[in-house]
Amino acid sequence: KSSSGLLHLDADMAAAAASDLESKAKEAFVDDDFELAAELYTQAIEAGPATAELYADRAQAHIKLGSYTEAVADANKAIELDPSMHKAYLRKGSACIKLEEYQTAKAALEVGSSYASGDSRFTRLMKECDDRIAEEASQVPVKNAAAAVAPATSSGASSGATTVATEVEDQDGANMENAQPTVEVPSKPKYRHDYYNTPTEVVLTIFAKGVPADSVVVDFGEQMLSVSIELPGEEPYHFQPRLFSKVPSHLFNLYVATYG
DSSP: OOHHHHHHHHHHHHHHHHHHHHHHHHHHHTTOOHHHHHHHHHHHHHSOOOOOHHHHHHHHHHHHHHHHHHHHHHHHHHHHTTTHHHHHHHHHHHHHTTTTHHHHHHOOOHHHHTTTTTTTHHHHHHHHHHHHHHHTSSSSOOOOOOOOOOOOOOOGGTTOEEEEEEEEOOOOSSSGGGGGOOOOOOOOOOEEEEEEETTEEEEEEEOTTTOOOOEEEEEEEEEEEEEEEEEEOOEEEEEEEEEEEEEOOGGGGEEEOOOO
């Protein structure tokens, strides 16, 4: 009984600490100190319990900071915890619009609006998506040749890796000889990675030893591939490269494999 009582007390103390941090985060947000707000929300999430509300609110702080990739990751986590939370879909839609992922944004906003009847913010943002999609459809696509890069090494396979491969069906089979792979480097590399991208194939290998498959979250749209890895007691890892060109989502085939 004594042990059970201590555990219950510890849980109550953690919940109280998280609630206090959440209140301070909200105050910081109102004061336009979005960096502090994001940090306090992070502390509240770590103190536990990590709720959909905390992730959705931190997503809003990330949006204010211009950290749209992190905002999408937090919104996805909030939706995972509470699929009916309309503001999580609003955060995802807003962030995806900033990333010029209008199809993905519209899909999120449509779901969110079904949980928030009469909320004009969804109507306004969905109209913006429709306008942007129509604008893009009217433009003539321009193909850019990318610089060639050194081939990816396979040495990381033995030490463990998480591999995300996205293959796109070749509709016309033409112009493939002119396509060259591109590589992007994340600003805060927690794991080493190899990234290979052509107009018909995207292969992203993240060398993260011992990471279980259920800790890896993958989201993608017409010109966005987002990978998040969340492990207990560690800072979340997010990587979102910009794809070579915009590709309709229905042409994607997605594979996720973990090793080690």
